Each structure stands twice: as structure tokens, then as C-alpha cells.
Amino acid sequence: MSEQVAFQHIEKKSLIGTRIKKPDAPAKAIGKTRYINDMVLPQMLYAKILHAGRPHAEIVSIDTSEAEKLAGVYAVITAKDVPDLKLGFVKDNAPLKGKVRCERDEVAAVAAESEAIAAAALKLIKVVYKDLPGVFSPEDGLKEGAPIIQERFPDNKSLRFEFKHGDLEQAEKDSDIILDDEFNVHYVTHCCMGTSCAIADFDHNGKLTIYSQTQYPYNYKMDLAPALGIDPGDIRVIQPPTGGSFGAKLDVYPFEPVAAILAQKTGRPVKILFDREEEFINSPTRQPAKMHVRTGCTKDGVLTFRSADVLMDNGAYTSWGPTVPVIMMRTVSGHYRVPVVDFKGQAVYTNNAYAGSFRGYGNVQMTYATAQHMDMLAEKLYDDYGLDPIAFRLKNAQESGEVTPQKSFLRECAFAECITTAADASDYVNKLKKYTAERATDDRYKRGIGLASSIHNAGGAKIHKSDGCGTMLKVDDYARVTVITGASEIGQGIDAVIAQIVSEELGVPVEHVTLVNNDSDLGPWDVGVHASRTTFIAGNGARRAAIKAKKQILAAAAKQANVTADELDLRGGYVVQDKDGAVVIKLDRMLRQMHFQPVPDVVMVSDYYEPNSEPEGKDHISDHSAAYSHAVHIAEVIVDTYTGEVKVEKVTMAQDVGRVINRMGLEAQMEGGLAFGLGFALSEEMLFEKGHLKNPSFRDYKVPTAPDMPELDIHFIESDCAEGPYGAKGIAELPTIVIAPAIANAVYNATGIRFFNPPMTPEKVAHAIWDKKRTAS
Amino acid sequence: MSVKTKLNFTLNSRPVNIEVPVDMTVLNLFRDFLDLKGTKYACGEGECGACTIEVDGKTINSCLMMAVDLQDRDVLTIEGLQKGNMLHPMQQAFVDHGAVQCGFCMPGMIIQANYLVKQNPSLTREEMKRGLEGNICRCTGYTKVLDAVAAVVGLKG
Numbered sequence: 001m002s003e004q005v006a007f008q009h010i011e012k013k014s015l016i017g018t019r020i021k022k023p024d025a026p027a028k029a030i031g032k033t034r035y036i037n038d039m040v041l042p043q044m045l046y047a048k049i050l051h052a053g054r055p056h057a058e059i060v061s062i063d064t065s066e067a068e069k070l071a072g073v074y075a076v077i078t079a080k081d082v083p084d085l086k087l088g089f090v091k092d093n094a095p096l097k098g099k100v101r102c103e104r105d106e107v108a109a110v111a112a113e114s115e116a117i118a119a120a121a122l123k124l125i126k127v128v129y130k131d132l133p134g135v136f137s138p139e140d141g142l143k144e145g146a147p148i149i150q151e152r153f154p155d156n157k158s159l160r161f162e163f164k165h166g167d168l169e170q171a172e173k174d175s176d177i178i179l180d181d182e183f184n185v186h187y188v189t190h191c192c193m194g195t196s197c198a199i200a201d202f203d204h205n206g207k208l209t210i211y212s213q214t215q216y217p218y219n220y221k222m223d224l225a226p227a228l229g230i231d232p233g234d235i236r237v238i239q240p241p242t243g244g245s246f247g248a249k250l251d252v253y254p255f256e257p258v259a260a261i262l263a264q265k266t267g268r269p270v271k272i273l274f275d276r277e278e279e280f281i282n283s284p285t286r287q288p289a290k291m292h293v294r295t296g297c298t299k300d301g302v303l304t305f306r307s308a309d310v311l312m313d314n315g316a317y318t319s320w321g322p323t324v325p326v327i328m329m330r331t332v333s334g335h336y337r338v339p340v341v342d343f344k345g346q347a348v349y350t351n352n353a354y355a356g357s358f359r360g361y362g363n364v365q366m367t368y369a370t371a372q373h374m375d376m377l378a379e380k381l382y383d384d385y386g387l388d389p390i391a392f393r394l395k396n397a398q399e400s401g402e403v404t405p406q407k408s409f410l411r412e413c414a415f416a417e418c419i420t421t422a423a424d425a426s427d428y429v430n431k432l433k434k435y436t437a438e439r440a441t442d443d444r445y446k447r448g449i450g451l452a453s454s455i456h457n458a459g460g461a462k463i464h465k466s467d468g469c470g471t472m473l474k475v476d477d478y479a480r481v482t483v484i485t486g487a488s489e490i491g492q493g494i495d496a497v498i499a500q501i502v503s504e505e506l507g508v509p510v511e512h513v514t515l516v517n518n519d520s521d522l523g524p525w526d527v528g529v530h531a532s533r534t535t536f537i538a539g540n541g542a543r544r545a546a547i548k549a550k551k552q553i554l555a556a557a558a559k560q561a562n563v564t565a566d567e568l569d570l571r572g573g574y575v576v577q578d579k580d581g582a583v584v585i586k587l588d589r590m591l592r593q594m595h596f597q598p599v600p601d602v603v604m605v606s607d608y609y610e611p612n613s614e615p616e617g618k619d620h621i622s623d624h625s626a627a628y629s630h631a632v633h634i635a636e637v638i639v640d641t642y643t644g645e646v647k648v649e650k651v652t653m654a655q656d657v658g659r660v661i662n663r664m665g666l667e668a669q670m671e672g673g674l675a676f677g678l679g680f681a682l683s684e685e686m687l688f689e690k691g692h693l694k695n696p697s698f699r700d701y702k703v704p705t706a707p708d709m710p711e712l713d714i715h716f717i718e719s720d721c722a723e724g725p726y727g728a729k730g731i732a733e734l735p736t737i738v739i740a741p742a743i744a745n746a747v748y749n750a751t752g753i754r755f756f757n758p759p760m761t762p763e764k765v766a767h768a769i770w771d772k773k774r775t776a777s
Numbered sequence: 778m779s780v781k782t783k784l785n786f787t788l789n790s791r792p793v794n795i796e797v798p799v800d801m802t803v804l805n806l807f808r809d810f811l812d813l814k815g816t817k818y819a820c821g822e823g824e825c826g827a828c829t830i831e832v833d834g835k836t837i838n839s840c841l842m843m844a845v846d847l848q849d850r851d852v853l854t855i856e857g858l859q860k861g862n863m864l865h866p867m868q869q870a871f872v873d874h875g876a877v878q879c880g881f882c883m884p885g886m887i888i889q890a891n892y893l894v895k896q897n898p899s900l901t902r903e904e905m906k907r908g909l910e911g912n913i914c915r916c917t918g919y920t921k922v923l924d925a926v927a928a929v930v931g932l933k934g
Contacts, residue, residue, distance in 0.1 A: 031815015
């Protein structure tokens, strides 16, 4: 029956832009998927870590003897059992500490038969601490005689970044308006639903298999190995399904080498799994920042300069958090056309929590400032000079072909179209004027509308020597395709996109494409899932590999059919004539004929796609991404002026996506990304008191739930990126980046009050409204 | 070691007779004793809904219920929804509408959504939002979840 051709002609039908279901969704929906949190290996032990629970102290002594005696305990380790200071961006962190520098510090760890026994053993460890005076703000860290956090950095100064372009003094003289404000962006955390977990297992040759939630399995080996004193080649990383990531797993954190060291010591697999409170206290945060931002503009509405002086709380150790200026400065220099730029960013060691990478990466912070400054300028230019707020934005919006002061080359730029599309769809200007006029009334509920935008890398970010991704692809004798890609899946949906792309090229059903991407022993290298890069980079790689396979198949078919390869195509599981879709041969049959001949021709291809971007470099002048993208959000809010509650009713989103690939996955990223920004804007905040996290639970740390979500009106602007797969750009971070300032601008429109220090909680908003009333009366 | 007691209840339409420690939660019983790992731990204090199950027709956070309290009761977990190899319509709707990303919260979300629709087959979108308020999802922004539930309601209506 399979040889029967039911139809003679097969039309060319593209899948690009259609809705593709996530291949792993059914198993997840029926509860069958085994996440790393669910995994149990034979003979597995359970580990728990003793955290210091105090911000700054010397460890005078540790007595583990009672813990070691407890029945069911297999190993107890402390700093003396592990290499010192080998983790993090500047290698200032150790798996277990000899000195306490923050609340979460890992002091000892236990491996036992059960979690309960491990927890009981922790209570038997006796640690004598000598508390030291702490540093709890970057300003205090910079003071003369401040306590030293990291001995290698006696002035407490951690990373510093600078970028200057143009004559600032002259630009200030040329400005009719200069805004000068400080924005103070708070601590938030990822709150992945699956808490942090690692399972380590050594074989008898000393090779470590680590089951990990990591987002960057290949460089992860390089980062983990020194903390274990083993060769990175002796590490195999397996990535079981993970309950979210969002940037949280872009570094090696102490619990991972701790699990490995315990496995090494005991000869048994060892699992560490955080409970929710541990997750709050011991996971990375978003980098908080104090941002002194100045923006200049002429009375004609032309931006003259932007400067930013950013002070960051580094916390006690350096993960990715304090590197966010690399992206912040691209916003300062690239969010609208800015001719003169002055950026400074300084991180300072303190005894607080430390930040990692987090969806939006520095841009969530900086756009909160720049997009509000644009709104403040728009208001002033309208009030004083009658300039239309949209005309002002369009005047400064970049166009295709422009190059920013940092040499970001905006090859295909649809910024203006994003602005006009969102403004028209939401009736922005009319509502803005109406709500401004209504501000003076005594109504309890005030409406507001706010526009914000931003720019972000949309074709990876070359912060490593390579920003590439490898792909290996085979088409078997039954026309089933297996793709082995370096790209990681953390829920974002690269599984669907790669199946879709390969299906598009090879004309096989999406369901006939199997993706293998969770084992570093199988997969080729990839830099990791971050920087909105995976569809762009891994998608390009998968497409290029599929095209190679297609060429090989068509060459063989052409030879057989006595035509040229470009007269043929692959559609619906057949080799067909390209011009009319006439069937030549069934694909699986063709593949078997290629295989079973004296000189076998088997379809196994590979590709390594390296985007045409330039390394970031120390001067920060490089075209560091293969594409850039813009997005505009217009938020409509209702503010209850009695309670301070801000309800976001509707958001109109217009984003340059290059080209829609998987429409359903794209929408899902927009919606989910926005939810993150919504929480950041309105409700989420980690509250620290002298380095101690006061709200480590979902009860006291409020992430958005279903009733908080606004109505969304999403517009995809297709700029057709020449370098992207089918024209696509990376998309996943902008939705998180743009929403918070859009809400802040809307709240301003409703109340006349600027919120420079998010989140805009009811308490904060109500107080500001009452204070304003009091001052007015 | 903790004191153990015998326990009989109905789990996904099948009888269960088991001896359990008296201080064990339903969540741990299912995950650690019965290998039903579809029900997830994500907070352990009834704030996130990832461990939602149905007991005698009402949903509950299984992390807050003691296993011994299941005596003679009728329990539905995510594993009990499908018929053979066929996904339950609610599960299928979540797949079809792109409501599953990392998927970790989805078993609890689906059990809760199924309960809401059983309670009120003509649920409005606002009622869905209220009814799913106790289920945290960090990936989806809930929009596609609501689309999925709406589709099921539409089918029934």
C-alpha cells in the first residue's frame, strides 16, 4: 500500500508562519514527562547543603562528627574537601566556603539515604562563626575603610564597563531640554516552577555524568571541571526536561559541584533538589541597579545625547549579573538614534545576594529608564512646543541601514512601523490626551495609557569566541529524520521550530522529525540558550543541514530520473517535479535505493552555523549580534487612587519579529515574556534586610497569576531579516523588557506621578498619590 | 522512624491498599511511594497549585493534605485523566492551544481547569481567571491556558 501513490501532483505548501504544536506537550500534559526533579537513579543518595544564614562571618570551627555518625549518612563535606574559589565570572566563588560572605553561603553538605536523614544530619553540624560587620549597599561598599568582602578586591570594586561616543559637553550645550533622573531597579528572581536540581554520577573511569538544568551544556563543562579538579572532557551533561529556566541556569552554581564532589566521595549517584525557600534564597536574582540617566533633546525634538552612570550591587560573588552593562550600554546608545553617548557601569561587592542572567539581561533595567525619559520628553515637547508625541518618536526612530555608535548595524529595521502600528491600533494619542485631561477630576479610578519601546539583540550576542551551533542530521531508510542539535530546550519551543524547519525543507511530516538535544556526548557544540538566539542560530543550523540533506537526495534522484536536481523538489514524503509537483518517487523508497547499492549513499549530514556577528570586545564597538529588533508596547491601565492598585487592562504589542516561523510558539513567548515584565513592574520584589531575604515564599513574593494578565493585542511586524532563518529574528526577551516602562508611563498618564523605583505596588502607588494630594492642598 | 498506618482509598478508579507513615503528605505518598510523579512539588505550602489533585470531586493542594486523610476517599490525579492512549479533552486542548511550555505546572493547572469546567460547563473567561488564580505558571502568561479552557467550554456548550 505504501507504494500506491494516491495523488499524482503535490502542491508546494509552506509551513512557515503556521501553528506548530510542541512535540513534547502531550507527555507533559498527561504527567508522563520525567523532569530532573522526578528522577531517581539506582543507589542514589540525597544531599542537603548547610547554608550560613548570616551575611558576613569568619568560620571559626566546624564539627561534623555527630552528623557523620547519624545512621544513613554517607558523607559530610566542608570547604577543606573542595577546591577554593573556582566558580563564577571572575572565579571568586567556591562550592563550599571557608568564610561567609552572604546569607546563602554553602558551609557544609551531607549525602544520605534520604532527604530527611540529610536534613537531620545538617542539624548536627556544629559551626562556630565570628560575625563581621557587613556591607549592604554599593555606596557603603565604596566608603573608605568599608569591610572587605573579597580579599582579592580590597576596594570592593568588581566589574566596570565604560563606553563613550561623541562630545558630551557640546551635546549638552546643543540641548534645549535635559532630563536628569535616578532610576532604582530592584531585586527580582526567576521563580522557575521546577526548583534547582542536579544529579551527579561518576563511573569507574572517573567520568562524571551530571544531570543538569543548565542552559549551556558545552561551556558548562569548562566551568564545572576546575571546581572538581577534573578534565572538562570527563564530564557528560544530560539535560532532562526542566521546569523553566529564564536565564537562571546560565552559570555553574555551588550546589552542582557539591553534588559532584559528594558523588565522587561516596561512589554513588547524588541528587540535590532545592525546596522553594532554598530556591528563593540560593538562586541568582536579576541584577539590581541604580541608574543615573541623563537625556538631552532640542526643541525640535531631536535627541542630542544620553548618559548613564550605573551603580550595581554585585553581591558577594560575581556571576553574570554585573556583566549586564554590556547590554545596558547598547540600550543607552541604541534605543532611538542617540548621537552622543556616555556610559559608566560599576559593580561593588556587598554581603547581599548575587545576580545571574535573567531574561531581558540588563535591558529590562535600562529600558525602564530610557523609555520613561522618552515619555517625559514627549510630554514636554508637546506642552512647550506642540510636537506630537508619536511624531517625536518617529523623528528619532532608526531606519534600516543605520549604525549605532557602538556599531550595531540595523540592517532591517522596522522600528517606525512598530510605533505607528501600536499607536494606531490602540488609538494612543487620543486616549493620552483624554486621560491627561481627566487627571484633574476627583474620580477614584483613573485611566492611563503609556507607550514604551526598546531595542535588543535578535541574532545572538557574540560574547564568547563563537556564537555558533552545530547540527547533525540523518534521514533514515524510512524517511524519518533525526536532528541532533547543540541547542537546548528549556520550555521555549526550539523542539517545535526545528521540526518545523526540517519538515519545511525535506517535505516530511513534522511528526517524522525527532530531535535529540539533551546529551553533551551526542550533541555538537552550542553556546547555550540565551540572548534570544536559539531560533535564529539553531534554526539557521537546522535549515542549512536540512538543505544539505535535500541536495544529496535530489542529486541521487535526478541522476536516476535523468533530470537536473533543480528540476526536483521534496514534498509530502515524495520526490516531485518542482514545476508541477508531479510525483517521481516516494521518498523512503528513494532513500533505500540510495542506501542499498554497491557504493552506498546514506544521508547523514552536519553543519556548524556561525552568525556573521563580531565579538563584543573590550571597547564595546562591534556589531555583536547578527540582527537587532525593536518592540513597542502600549499599556492601558486603571489606577485605584484610594488603594493604589494598578490594573493593566490591555497591552498592544508590536514587535519586529523578522518573520513569523511558529506562530503559536511566537505568541506564547510574547505572552509569557510579558507576564515576567508585569510581575517586575507591579508586584515582584525580593526584600532584603542586612543581607537577609525576608520574603522567600510565593505567599510573600507575588508573581502574576491568571487574573493579572491583561488583554493582549499582538502585532507581528515582518522586516524579513536577510541573515535569519526564513527572515526570522530572535524574539523572546523584548516582551519582558518593554512592558514595565509602558505601565509606568501609563500610571503617570493616569496620576501625574513618575515611578522611578519599581515595583509599582499598591502601597507605593497609594502613598505617592496621598503625598501628592497633601502637597497640593 | 515514623508510625505507620494502613490506608485504603480509590486512586484513578482503582483501589489502593497501602501502609503509610502517619506524617506523610499526599504529595509525597504519590510521588515517592506510588510513582505518580505527574503531581508536582513546587512550593510545599499551598501557594502555587502545581500539586493540585481532585479528592471526592473537589480540588486540593496535595502538599497540604496528609496521606492518612485519604481513607475511603476517591482521588483523581493527572495520570487518571486519559483514557487508554487518548488524551482527555482538557489535556488535548492544552496541547492544541500551545498552553504547554516547560509544562511543570501543567498537571496541576489541567486538574484545576477540568474541575472548573465540571463545576460550570459554561464558564466565562473571567471565571476561568478566578478559578485558576491559585495555579502559578512562569512560562505562558496564562493566555494560552485560558484559550485551551475556553475551547473545552466551547466544545461542551
